[in-house]
Amino acid sequence: xxxxxxxxxxxGGVGKTTTTVNLxxxxxxxxxxxxxxxxxxQANATRALGLKKPEKSLYQVLAFQDDIRTAIHGGDAxxxxxxxxxxxxxxxxxxxxxxxxxxxxxxxxxxxxxxILIDCPPSLGALTISALTASDYAVIxxxxxxxxxxxxxxxxxxxxxxKTRMNKELDLLGIVVTQFDHRKVLHRDIxxxxxxxxxxxxxxxxxxxxxxLAESQSVGQHIFEYDHTCNGATDYLxxxxxxxxxxxxxxxxxx
Ligand SMILES: Nc1ncnc2c1ncn2[C@@H]1O[C@H](COP(=O)(O)OP(=O)(O)O)[C@@H](O)[C@H]1O
Ligand SMILES: [Mg+2]
Numbered sequence: 001x002x003x004x005x006x007x008x009x010x011x012g013g014v015g016k017t018t019t020t021v022n023l024x025x026x027x028x029x030x031x032x033x034x035x036x037x038x039x040x041x042q043a044n045a046t047r048a049l050g051l052k053k054p055e056k057s058l059y060q061v062l063a064f065q066d067d068i069r070t071a072i073h074g075g076d077a078x079x080x081x082x083x084x085x086x087x088x089x090x091x092x093x094x095x096x097x098x099x100x101x102x103x104x105x106x107x108x109x110x111x112x113x114x115x116i117l118i119d120c121p122p123s124l125g126a127l128t129i130s131a132l133t134a135s136d137y138a139v140i141x142x143x144x145x146x147x148x149x150x151x152x153x154x155x156x157x158x159x160x161x162x163k164t165r166m167n168k169e170l171d172l173l174g175i176v177v178t179q180f181d182h183r184k185v186l187h188r189d190i191x192x193x194x195x196x197x198x199x200x201x202x203x204x205x206x207x208x209x210x211x212x213l214a215e216s217q218s219v220g221q222h223i224f225e226y227d228h229t230c231n232g233a234t235d236y237l238x239x240x241x242x243x244x245x246x247x248x249x250x251x252x253x254x255x
Contacts, residue, residue, distance in 0.1 A: 003247060004134055020119035023239055023240055026200055041117055059083075065105075069108065136170070176206070182208075208231045
């Protein structure tokens with residue numbers, strides 16, 4: 001049974017898409033069968049993986065309840081359900097119980113994957129709620145910048161509400177600091193403060209600022225294709241290993 005993880009934070013630019021894509025690729029390198037789901041109408045993950053105008057996307061699954069299997073695009077490192085700009089309409093429609101459609105759709109494919117990672121949009125609308133309702137865990141990227149911790153409290157409240165009202169299975173898997181620069185006092189202060197506030201929920205792995213992570217997206221590759229020796233590749237592999245450890249999942253001997 002696959003573990004479903006939403007990579008979520010209602011703030012934009014904190015590293016959700018970068019984390020979803022490269023954590024997915026890292027888990028794939030560790031022998032896990034991975035599906036990425038791009039749930040952001042901006043389709044940054046879809047584009048970051050070089051998929052231009054996919055015929056089928058998450059939109060058809062959520063809007064028309066098309067068979068989710070028909071929206072899966074197979075890849076080497078992982079499979080992908082792409083996004084489409086039309087997904088924005090899902091935020092606005094009034095369909096009763098629409099936040100449960102994704103959870104129901106996953107029931108048909110959960111057995112085929114070890115991990116399903118969802119890249120959430122930078123909002124607290126129906127798409128993020130749908131993703132959290134369909135998830136076992138949330139991973140929250142936290143950008144090392146001034147005021148980053150303020151939004152975190154609000155987001156954790158939302159997680160609690162979704163757990164109470166929509167999905168009892170939902171838990172916080174962890175908070176990961178992104179774009180970290182250990183030479184900057186502000187970054188070290190933010191990590192220390194986050195550690196004091198959230199304790200064990202903080203991942204020990206920090207994703208360092210690494211220009212290769214941004215460059216790889218502009219050429220439609222994940223970081224292991226672009227440069228498997230860079231800090232970004234090392235950090236996301238460390239994060240993948242830390243997540244497997246937290247979930248008590250052992251890595252197959254062959255990888
Ligand atoms: N660790 C990092 N080092 C350098 N650039 C990064 C890193 N993580 C993300 N970025 C860049 O920061 C920007 C925002 O990241 P992104 O993953 O798109 O955030 P979100 O999905 O939360 O909006 C992108 O241009 C991305 O390439
Ligand atoms: Mg994004």
